[in-house]
Amino acid sequence: MSEIKKFLYVNRKAPYGTVYALESLEVVLIGAAFDQDVSLAFIDDGVFQLAKGQKTTDIGMKNFSPTYSALGDYEVKKIYVEKESLEERGLTPDNLLHLTYEDEDEDYAEKDSIQFVSRAELSDIMDQQDVVPSF
Amino acid sequence: MAMLHTVNKSPFERNSFDSCLSHAKAGSSILLFEDGIYAVVKGSSASGKIQKASGVSIYALGPDLKARGIGEDQIIGGVTVVDYGGFVDLVTRHDSVQSWL
Numbered sequence: 683m684s685e686i687k688k689f690l691y692v693n694r695k696a697p698y699g700t701v702y703a704l705e706s707l708e709v710v711l712i713g714a715a716f717d718q719d720v721s722l723a724f725i726d727d728g729v730f731q732l733a734k735g736q737k738t739t740d741i742g743m744k745n746f747s748p749t750y751s752a753l754g755d756y757e758v759k760k761i762y763v764e765k766e767s768l769e770e771r772g773l774t775p776d777n778l779l780h781l782t783y784e785d786e787d788e789d790y791a792e793k794d795s796i797q798f799v800s801r802a803e804l805s806d807i808m809d810q811q812d813v814v815p816s817f
Numbered sequence: 818m819a820m821l822h823t824v825n826k827s828p829f830e831r832n833s834f835d836s837c838l839s840h841a842k843a844g845s846s847i848l849l850f851e852d853g854i855y856a857v858v859k860g861s862s863a864s865g866k867i868q869k870a871s872g873v874s875i876y877a878l879g880p881d882l883k884a885r886g887i888g889e890d891q892i893i894g895g896v897t898v899v900d901y902g903g904f905v906d907l908v909t910r911h912d913s914v915q916s917w918l
Contacts, residue, residue, distance in 0.1 A: 696827050698884055699852035727827050730855065733886035740880030747886070771829065772860030772891070
């Protein structure tokens with residue numbers, strides 16, 4: 683039995699313009715099957731991935747933003763969004779998807795997955811990881 | 818010579834938008850599309866630069882705003898939102914097109 687490692691997936695790209703965001707999400711969902719300690723960070727243009735109200739019919743691409751809502755079911759409960767990155771881009775927490783998970787230790791109460799953290803806090807979080815895949 | 822400039826890269830990730838803005842002459846137009854549309858989000862560092870530029874008409878492609886979840890209430894004033902037909906009209910109305918990749 684191998685040890686549980688801490689994985690932090692760092693997302694820095696806007697969706698649709700490049701394929702990084704979608705690829706990252708697919709890797710996270712595949713990786714979630716391996717019972718590791720998984721968390722996600724959205725910094726720089728990565729915060730745009732979580733924008734709510736995405737409607738892609740007119741650009742002929744798949745809208746993969748509803749998939750972020752499934753992360754809770756895959757035991758991905760820690761999603762860090764960097765406050766400074768949001769502010770620089772004119773966004774507020776209200777512009778983002780509301781992501782939740784069910785806490786099995788508290789009678790499956792619904793809890794927020796997203797934590798808004800400062801750049802300094804995020805650098806500490808990065809420092810505590812074993813593996814940091816970056817997209 | 819009225820020129821149409823197009824920018825399809827995020828202003829936060831590349832300097833295409835900054836370079837375009839500093840080269841665009843009065844009377845020219847800038848069309849933002851794909852990740853370029855993030856430049857018009859109200860309150861962003863990039864949109865402040867647009868508001869300082871004078872004599873340049875700014876357009877943004879509606880389908881790309883919609884795809885990225887940027888509502889028309891979230892964008893700065895003075896920006897004209899166009900559809901794909903409007904994109905074509907802009908190309909025909911200008912003498913030349915420069916794509917800032």
